[in-house]
Amino acid sequence: MAVKTNKATVRIAGEELFVGTSPSGHAIVMDTDSTRSSAPSPVELLLVALGSCTAVDVIGILKKKRQQVREYVVEVSGERRDEYPRSYTSMHVHHIVRGTNISERAVEQAIELSETKYCSVAATLRPTVRIQSSFEIIEEEK
Numbered sequence: 460m461a462v463k464t465n466k467a468t469v470r471i472a473g474e475e476l477f478v479g480t481s482p483s484g485h486a487i488v489m490d491t492d493s494t495r496s497s498a499p500s501p502v503e504l505l506l507v508a509l510g511s512c513t514a515v516d517v518i519g520i521l522k523k524k525r526q527q528v529r530e531y532v533v534e535v536s537g538e539r540r541d542e543y544p545r546s547y548t549s550m551h552v553h554h555i556v557r558g559t560n561i562s563e564r565a566v567e568q569a570i571e572l573s574e575t576k577y578c579s580v581a582a583t584l585r586p587t588v589r590i591q592s593s594f595e596i597i598e599e600e601k
Contacts (some may be wrong), residue, residue: 502539504549505584510535512580513552513592516573519568521556524565529599530557537588546590554594559598570594 465482472478475492499507502533510533521573537550556566570592574581581590 481551502547504522506537506550507583508580509550509552509578509590513554513573514568515555516577517569518574520569521565524539524562524569526556526558526561526565528556528558528561531555547584549591550584552590552592554592555597556594557597557599559599559601561598563596566596567592581588
């Protein structure tokens, strides 16, 4: 099994303010001052990373299944420990699919494939974080 190494860099940009650069060269500002909150914190980005990782999988699978999705939103919430390190103990991923004649089974299968096979972020978090998923389908008139 080949292992690919990626490298990100993080530089201090001010008082509790950092700029991270991804392996592909994209920059993102992070703020660890919760009272100022001028940018997402690193732990907030974990929620975004999980949501976007599974969203890419699920919408791609639904398109392949020819589902008529007009709007798709993923909401991710997480519970953290009170004591340090204040790691996430659980995350809930809620998929909201809006469209016409959306198959419940297709959505279930897409989410299951993302969770068990494709989403690298979930696979990375899962050894220590309990991840639960749910979904709702909002049917639109033709």
